[in-house]
Amino acid sequence: MSFDLTHLLHSASYAGIFGIVFAETGLLIGFFLPGDTLLITAGILAQQGSLSLAGVMLAVAAGAILGDSTGYALGRRFGPAIFQRPDSRLFRPEYVTRTRAFFERYGGLALTLAQFVPIVRTVAPTLAGVGQMPYPRFVTFNVIGVLLWAGAVPLLGYWLGGLVPHLDRYILLVVGAVVLLSLLAVGLELRKGRVARR
Template identity: 35%
Template sequence: MNNFDWTQLINPEFYILMEFGGVKMGLLVILFIIFAETGLFAGFFLPGDSLLFLAGIYSELLTRQIAVGNEFANVVLLSALVSAAGVFGNMVGYWFGVKGGTYLYNKEDTFWFKEKYLLQSRDFFDKYGGKAIIFARFLPIFRTFAPIVAGIAAMDKKKFMFNNILGSVLWSFSMIFAGHYLSAMFLDKFGIDLKKHIEYIVIGIVLVTTLPVLWKLFKKRVHIE
């Protein structure tokens, strides 16, 4: 810990390779982060998308202690565990929205919470309805507040759970499988080890996932002006 750098907190590789007492903690940390993105409303700075893509690249390391069979089965298991963490996180966010979400509209901004994110997510939910729960999985910030807004809007529980499960499965499986098989393809066909280019991968994924959000905010500001 003497070499700890606070910038590591936004580096997904830091979480994947985390150890405690010589024990690999990467898988547990990943599951907690995915849960926390919606369950603890901390998604605006946690590296969700890039974390899952890198989890696919490091899938062999992450599943070493829980391996159930061949390579494909282990990647499926990893994706399923991440999906479950995402589902439970959204359920907590939805429950909070039902029980006390309106309180957030009067809450002062803090490092962990920004009212503008809640309002933007409400607009997103109003535009896409139940599908917003699915779409939000692929968009930073929105995936944090979409389940809360769904709870505030009293979205039907069965409809919410269907979109919640579908969105979590699509997100986790697509990101993890992409990381795993693209890494293998680049290594086999081009001799490129993606593990040595993590910083570029993270930057690329951040740009791809945040540009739609920034474009939406830009269009909204132009329209207002």
């Protein structure tokens, strides 16, 4: 996968980064796209001089912000109608109620942390739209999460690329470690929130 991504990034450059990130964050079918792998690989290539680190961060941030807003709009526009079907097994009406309650409880924190978790960052904006979260609230916390993600993950690839020779050969291991750390951080934050409310 790292070879394919390296070739893609050399040929499609910042437009490719923007397009993949937009599809991953804005379209529900984008959950299989290599978000974190892409960002770390782009950071490594920036360290090697093939890309600009600032350009990578800007392409990621623009793609994620526009993608997340698209996912939110799709969820807000089509979600309620889809989830009103009482006989549906996948789209039950009570899911809307649960989603709305979840974002009322964890809203800002959930959106900010969701950006660091694969699959979750794909569905969270759409669910925020389905749950009718006010857009100003959504976009505020979403942009915070996007800017942290778009800055931290490529920067990690850039730093590791200078530290470990031929890091692109081990990109899947690096991404796996990043995902595990992200899930651990999310779990700790949510647990802390539950303890504080008690």
